[in-house]
Amino acid sequence: MADTATPNVIRRADYAPPAFLIDTVALEFDLIPERTVVRNTMRVRRNPDASHASNFELMGEQLEFVSATIDGAPFAQAHAHEHGLTLDNVPDSFELTLTSICNPAENTTLSGLYVSGGNFFTQCEAEGFRRITYFLDRPDVMATFTVTLRASKADYPVLLSNGNLLEEGDLPDGRHFARWEDPFRKPSYLFALVAGKLVALEERVKSGSGKEKLLQVWVEPHDLDKTRHAMDSLINSIRWDESRFGLELDLDRFMIVAVSDFNMGAMENKGLNIFNTKYVLANPETATDTDFANIEAVVGHEYFHNWTGNRVTCRDWFQLSLKEGLTVFRDQEFSADMAGGATDEAARATKRIEDVRVLRQMQFAEDAGPMAHPVRPESYVEINNFYTMTVYEKGSEVVRMYQTLFGRDGFRKGMDLYFKRHDGQAVTCDDFRHALADANGRDLAQFERWYSQAGTPRVSVRTQYDAAQQRYSVTLTQGYGDTAPAARETQKGPLLIPFAIGLIGKDGHDLPLQLEGETRASEATTRVLEFTQTEQTFTFVNVAQEPLPSLLRNFSAPVIVEYDYSADQLAFLLAHDSDPFNRWEAGQRLATRELLTLAGRAATGVPLQLDDSVVAAFARVLTDETLSPAFRELALMLPSEAYLAEQMAESNPAAVHAARQFVRKRLANALRADWLAVYEKHRTPGAYEATPEASGHRALKNLALSYLAELDDPAGAVRLASAQYDAANNMTDRSAALSALLNASAANGGSVEAQQALDDFYRRFEKEPLVIDKWFALQATQRGSAQRPVIEIVRKLMAHPAFNLKNPNRARSLIFSFCAANPAQFHAEDGSGYAFWAEQVIALDAINPQVAARLARSLELWRRFTPTLRDGMRAALEKVASQVKSRDVREIVEKALA
Ligand code: TRP
Ligand code: ZN
16 A cells, blocks of 8 residues: 555654653543543643754644643633644743543543443553543653542542542532542553542552552452452562562552453553453353463553553554563463463463464464564554554564573563663663663674564474484574565565474484584583574584474474474374473474365365374373373364464365364264263362363363264263253353353254253353353354354344443454354355444444454455455455544555555
């Protein structure tokens, strides 16, 4: 797309420091749902490091301007316009008071100040603060804030904002007030307020240096019984950041607030984190093991932002990965440490596998399409569209590579230097890289390319064994293959790739590693090769037998490895590799290859068959008691349909579904007795325990149930699932049973048992919105059949009284689940899925552009599909392009069609 076709492209190269700085902000709110008055008093001065501007330009959106005063006197040269406020000919340093009005009750965008469930909440990242008051709403303008909130005491008994509570008291007419002060300078995107009828679970803990801290988790009164896990996760996060990074909580008080209308997961506002209820509320009856793990990860993530994001923030939004990539890395390490400590590699590996699976399925796909962008993008139209898998997940892999190169201690030294240099500043990704480089005495100039090049690198591997010389050479070649045009433009040269490798002998043990030029073999049997050129050969010496290479151990870089393993070699790695990640990886490669072959056959109508050796490899994992249940579950789960379709020359969701179902059925029938034995063995009777061990048992048992539900004769499995549904004392088992019932009956157009369970589930959890979300999602993602296509079920559910398009969680549970997590049904040949998608994108566009733009992305890979589907998708995209209003959705569909 020519940039001229898209007005308002923001470019990284155009960064200029702000003409003015704001040192202090005093905000006063008179909170009334339809008409909230905001008075904003700022100390403003010219920025000595910027070029002169006579006018002061403030950003503002959807505000009603009331008045401006400068140094106490009315200021007449203030002009409000669509994008903000211009003050002509201002002095060099002055106190500015602006008064404006906004309408939180009508704010369905959930950006700025809004009402949810009768309470007030804010969301300011990235550019929501300008919807509350006129401001220099950019992250390199940092100020200290004091906030006074006034509201009806009966309707809004709790009044919260960032930092410490200074004062509170009653006012005339049944109103009251609270005054808060945040002692730390912060950019406006970290501002928050909350007002309403809320209650808190409280704890007092001592931080590392002995100071007492008040911790609170604020929720609606009926949710107080679901706050314990979030509180425990917060306490663990505080401890972890102290011990792993020496970083202490810097406020006397730290608050988490849950809200059910929220665009994303959670927000790290200073001292007042605001969370989607989905990432706070949990008890065993309502939340699955996955929910518990996600809550721990997100609570950790937002807490860790206090240092990586808040104390050191971003200079501009192009640097978003500076805080997000780093903080995702930190939350991943936190979860791994919680599960396995620093040394239990197998337990750590399950977390690693889950993270890599997400990266490969979602980020690799993003990098292959029209939204491909570098970890540090060069331009954007709407910044909200760049809170992406690339910025977050690939960004986290980039941070992880520093640790892989320098070790944990070297990484810690780099972090220490980063805070020493930049505490209190708004900085860039380059500043972070330089801190890591300098602390470790390294030049990381080449490493910069990880921030500026889009697309997924491919590393192809050739090996050669010279028996006479006992030499084994590994030749690595890097490139990007045939990537998307959006990515190709950014590609300049080879990357510094930390490539972890091990060599495995015939007995399955690791061989000693000695590179040419070294005097002896190292103790470690994994070596991180620094691969920096387009092609490079590494030669190992004193290799007594021809080894099998274990490549990219622990997924040491976000790349695709190409190596011609035979099926037998993969089965051998699956059985023996000392690197647990690569054991899993071998199984995935084996399965992926088999499934893609089968999908190719299914696409052309050739009958399907599966080699017995593949069944045997799976049987060995299933029955290998030396492996943890959690690992076995991951190894036995086939690659997702979305991932497989992505790997095809032409994505064919129906063929992928047929192939994957064929393999699942074959594995179910061939290993029926083993699945049943595993099911029985891994039951977890007694009280629910949230430990990683117990959740591993449940995961493996429920995977067995899902395979048993695939049997040609599923009657026994249906009985098991019904019994499990009725007896369940936790949501993991109950929802897994419901899902098995739905899928076991799908081929026959449904069953009495499935319908009864579905009805029971609804009645039982009618008052728990997060569980009702699951009820919608399970139906939207269920298997369909010719006589009962899922689109019909989804359309019916759209009219259900509990459905509400304005609530993002509910919209995601039904619409996104169908459009993004049920590919075989969504991509129906008749185009019914695409028509539905277009309707919903257009409807959401008018309500909530951020959410609409996320949904819009589910068609972005349209060019990679089979011709019929491609045409249907293009038509739907064009329809949306012709009707859409928001900049958010427009950017997505225009890039897709360009
Ligand atoms: N910074 C938040 C995080 O990653 C996410 C975030 C960005 C967000 N923009 C948002 C959350 C808008 C809600 C709404 O932790
Ligand atoms: Zn974040």
